[in-house]
Amino acid sequence: xxxxxxxxxxxxxxxxxxxxxxxxxxxxxxxxxxxxxxxxxxxxxxxxxxxxxxxxxxxxxxxxxxxxxxxxxxxxxxxxxxxxxxxxxxxxxxxxxxxxxxxxxxxxxxxxxxxxxxxxxxxxxxxxxxxxxxxxxxxxxxxxxxxxxxxxxxxxxxxxxxxxxxxxxxxxxxxxxxxxxxxxxxxxxxxxxxxxxxxxxxxxxxxxxxxxxxxxxxxxxxxxxxxxxxxxxxxxxxxxxxxx
Amino acid sequence: xxxxxxxxxxxxxxxxxxxxxxxxxxxxxxxxxxxxxxxxxxxxxxxxxxxxxxxxxxxxxxxxxxxxxxxxxxxxxxxxxxxxxxxxxxxxxxxxxxxxxxxxxxxxxxxxxxxxxxxxxxxxxxxxxxxxxxxxxxxxxxxxxxxxxxxxxxxxxxxxxxxxxxxxxxxxxxxxxxxxxxxxxxxxxxxxxxxxxxxxxxxxxxxxxxxxxxxxxxxxxxxxxxxxxxxxxxxxxxxxxxxxxxxxxxxxxxxxxxxxxxxxxxxxxxxxxxxxxxxxxxxxxxxxxxxxxxxxxxxxxxxxxxxxxxxxxxxxxxxxxxxxxxxxxxxxxxxxxxxxxxxxxxxxxxxxxxxxxxxxxxxxxxxxxxxxxxxxxxxxxxxxxxxxxxxxxxxxxxxxxxxxxxxxxxxxxxxxxxxxxxxxxxxxxxxxxxxxxxxxxxxxxxxxxxxxxxxxxxxxxxxxxxxxxxxxxxxxxxxxxxxxxxxxxxxxxxxxxxxxxxxxxxxxxxxxxxxxxxxxxxxxxxxxxxxxxxxxxxxxxxxxxxxxxxxxxxxxxxxxxxxxxxxxxxxxxxxxxxxxxxxxxxxxxxx
Numbered sequence: 001x002x003x004x005x006x007x008x009x010x011x012x013x014x015x016x017x018x019x020x021x022x023x024x025x026x027x028x029x030x031x032x033x034x035x036x037x038x039x040x041x042x043x044x045x046x047x048x049x050x051x052x053x054x055x056x057x058x059x060x061x062x063x064x065x066x067x068x069x070x071x072x073x074x075x076x077x078x079x080x081x082x083x084x085x086x087x088x089x090x091x092x093x094x095x096x097x098x099x100x101x102x103x104x105x106x107x108x109x110x111x112x113x114x115x116x117x118x119x120x121x122x123x124x125x126x127x128x129x130x131x132x133x134x135x136x137x138x139x140x141x142x143x144x145x146x147x148x149x150x151x152x153x154x155x156x157x158x159x160x161x162x163x164x165x166x167x168x169x170x171x172x173x174x175x176x177x178x179x180x181x182x183x184x185x186x187x188x189x190x191x192x193x194x195x196x197x198x199x200x201x202x203x204x205x206x207x208x209x210x211x212x213x214x215x216x217x218x219x220x221x222x223x224x225x226x227x228x229x230x231x232x233x234x235x236x237x238x239x240x241x242x243x244x
Numbered sequence: 245x246x247x248x249x250x251x252x253x254x255x256x257x258x259x260x261x262x263x264x265x266x267x268x269x270x271x272x273x274x275x276x277x278x279x280x281x282x283x284x285x286x287x288x289x290x291x292x293x294x295x296x297x298x299x300x301x302x303x304x305x306x307x308x309x310x311x312x313x314x315x316x317x318x319x320x321x322x323x324x325x326x327x328x329x330x331x332x333x334x335x336x337x338x339x340x341x342x343x344x345x346x347x348x349x350x351x352x353x354x355x356x357x358x359x360x361x362x363x364x365x366x367x368x369x370x371x372x373x374x375x376x377x378x379x380x381x382x383x384x385x386x387x388x389x390x391x392x393x394x395x396x397x398x399x400x401x402x403x404x405x406x407x408x409x410x411x412x413x414x415x416x417x418x419x420x421x422x423x424x425x426x427x428x429x430x431x432x433x434x435x436x437x438x439x440x441x442x443x444x445x446x447x448x449x450x451x452x453x454x455x456x457x458x459x460x461x462x463x464x465x466x467x468x469x470x471x472x473x474x475x476x477x478x479x480x481x482x483x484x485x486x487x488x489x490x491x492x493x494x495x496x497x498x499x500x501x502x503x504x505x506x507x508x509x510x511x512x513x514x515x516x517x518x519x520x521x522x523x524x525x526x527x528x529x530x531x532x533x534x535x536x537x538x539x540x541x542x543x544x545x546x547x548x549x550x551x552x553x554x555x556x557x558x559x560x561x562x563x564x565x566x567x568x569x570x571x572x573x574x575x576x577x578x579x580x581x582x583x584x585x586x587x588x589x590x591x592x593x594x595x596x597x598x599x600x601x602x603x604x605x606x607x608x609x610x611x612x613x614x615x616x617x618x619x620x621x622x623x624x625x626x627x628x629x630x631x632x633x634x635x636x637x638x639x640x641x642x643x644x645x646x647x648x649x650x651x652x653x654x655x656x657x658x659x660x661x662x663x664x665x666x667x668x669x670x671x672x673x674x675x676x677x678x679x680x681x682x683x684x685x686x687x688x689x690x691x692x693x694x695x696x697x698x699x700x701x702x703x704x705x706x707x708x709x710x711x712x713x714x715x716x717x718x719x720x721x722x723x724x725x726x727x728x729x730x731x732x733x734x735x736x737x738x739x740x741x742x743x744x745x746x747x748x749x750x751x752x753x754x755x756x757x758x759x760x761x762x763x764x765x766x767x768x769x770x771x772x773x774x775x776x777x778x779x780x781x782x783x784x785x786x787x788x789x790x791x792x793x794x795x796x797x798x799x800x801x802x803x804x805x806x807x808x809x810x811x812x813x814x815x816x817x818x819x820x821x822x823x824x825x826x827x828x829x830x831x832x833x834x835x
Contacts, residue, residue, distance in 0.1 A: 219484070
C-alpha cells in the first residue's frame, strides 16, 4: 500500500462508526474488539485551505499578526517569511480548534496572578490562547496608534523589531489586561510551530522550515542510515500529505 | 441513578503497565477481573500507524495522547508556607489517557534499580557510618526487600515487555560490554542491544578512553523481532525518532497494547470499562476492608463495582490521591510527623550538557526513545562518597532519542537570538551539529516534601486535587552539581564547543521547567508500617484487600527510569494475591 492509499483507507475507517464515538454508555469491553478502527481524534486533521478566516476575521488583527510573524521569521537566504510559509493560516486553524479554546488547560479559579507567577516561574491565565490573541492584537494596534500614530502593520521593520525586543524583555506595557512578555512568547511559539510542523497543518509550505535545518520530516524508517557515521544524508523531506 | 455492577473477584483501577501486568497474572490464575480505565480504547495498528505517528505538532507539542490538565491536574508549591497554585498548562506531568496508560507514550528506557537503591538507608550507614548519614538530614528508608528478592519479577517483566540490551552482570559474573555496576541478573536481555547513532559512538569512544564503562542502555525499543512469553509478536525498531509522547505502530516499542492486551482481552474472565473514572474505593462499615469502588461514566452516571480485592494501578499521583480520597491509610502530616499516605515524595534530579560540533552531521532525526549509551560510574553508590557531603548520583548518557524540530528550536549556541534572520541561520547551523549528555540522578526524600489533598482546587467531579509540596533538597543539589561537572568534562573531552549546562537543581523546582516526568513516592512500600503505607507486596497496612502499585511505591528514587521497577512490583504483588491472599485473605506481612 502506498502512502496515499494508507491515508485513504484510514480516512474510510474513520468514517465508519469508530469504537469510541458509538459509546453512549461506558464502554464495557469483553474480548478483543473486532470492530477496531482508527479513532478520529488520532487522525491528523488537515488545515482548511482557502476560504474565510475563522478566528482572524478582522483585517487589522490579521495585518498585525502578519507584521509580527514576518519579523519573527523574515524572508532571507534561509527560506521564506512566516506568512509566505503559511503561518497565518496555520495560526487561524489552530486557534479555531481545541488548542485555541484551551481544551487541555485547567482554567478553574481562583487565580492570584502574582502568587501563581511566583510559584510557577511564569504567568498563568484563565483565558484561552484564542482570547489572548483577540485582546493582544488589539492592544498592539492601539500601542502603535498611540506611540507612532499609524497602524501596527504600517510600521517600519526596524520599528517592529524594536517593539518586539521591548516585549520580549518585558519593557513594554500593553495595558492591565495583557501580560506583554507572555503574549510575545505565545506569538513566537506559534510562529515557529507553523514554520516547523508538518505542512498538513497549513504552515511549513514546501517543507521550507524542514529544508532550512535538514530535517527529513515524516519518515519512519532509518535502519538503512543509522550505521553511516557523520555523513550529510541529504534526504528529501516528506510530509503526511500524500505526494505520490 | 447508580449503576451497581456484578461483583468481581478483583477490580483494577487504571489499565496502564501495572494494571495490565496485574490483570494478566490474575486472569491466568482464574480470577474474574474487571479493570476500570478513564481513557479510551486504543489499538496499535489502527491508532498509531506510521502514517499517523510521525507528527510532532499533534503528539509532542499538543500532547494529544496525554490526559489534559482540564481532566485532572496537580497543585504545587515549594514550601509549606506558600499557597499552592494549580498546574494549568502542559508541564512535566504525563498522565496516560487511554488503555495502556503512560505505557503507550513512554520512551522505553527499561532500567532495573540497583541493590543499593533498594537499601539506601542501611547501606549508607554501613559504608559511611551513622555520623555521615545523620548529617545528610534525609528521611532515608529501605524498601523492605532486597534486589535479589525482586530479581525474578524484573526478569518476568523484561520478558513480557520485550527488552533489548546487553547484560553487565549475570549471576555475579561481570560481562564485557555491559554495565558492570548493575545488580546480578539471572540471564541476559531477551534481545540484543540497539545500534549506536553517530553521537552515541562518539560518546562511547570518549568515555571508554577516559576509563569509564560505557554500555548501550536497556530499551523497550526492540532491536529485532521477538515473541514474548504470552505469544505476542513484536517487530524491530526503525529508529524513526517519534517515540516518547507518541505511540508506536510498528509493534517495536513495549506497551500494554503491543505486549499484553492482545492476550488479556481474549480471556473470558476479563472485562474493561473504558472512559470510566474511579472516584474512590468504598470501605465496609468496620473500615478494615474495601467492598469495591465508586465510578462515574463519561456521561456522568455514577456506579459501583463490588469486588473482593481492590487494586489501584493508576498514575503515581492518582494512586496517592485515591488512597487519600478513600480513607485507606492515615494521611501524612509533616508537622506531627504522623501518617504515611503522602510521605516520602521524591522526584528525579536531572541536568543536561549540550555541546556543538562545527560542520559535523549528527543526523539527530535518527533516534529511538531509549537509544543511548550510558556510563554508571557516577550513579548510585558506584563511587566513593567519602568527603563529598552527599549520597547518590546519576547515570550519564549520550542519547539520540529524537530530532523533533519544534522541540529543538531553542537548542542553539549560547547568545543566539530566538527570532529573526539570526535565529534562522543559527538553527540551520546548529540543528544537525550538536550533541547532548543527560544526567539522570537520584532523588532522596526529606520530611517536608509530601503530597496531600488541596484545600481549594477541585477536579471536574468536585473532588480535591492532589497538592504537591516539593523543592530540591541539599543532597539532590550537591549530587547534581557534582555529576554535572563530570558530564562537562566528558563534553570537553569529546570536543564540543559553546557548552550549555542546564542543571535543573540549581534553581527552585517548578513543573514547567523539568526535563524529567519521573514523579515518585507518596504511597511507599517498606517493612515498617509507621514509615510506609504499604508492605512490600504493595498491600495497604491498614485495609488489607487494597493493593496499590506504581512509582508511588518508591521510598526514594534511583538514577534510572521507573517503569521496569513498577512492572516488577506489579508481577510480585499479583503473584502474592493469587498464590496467597485469595486463599487466606488478610495481611501478607505482620505489622
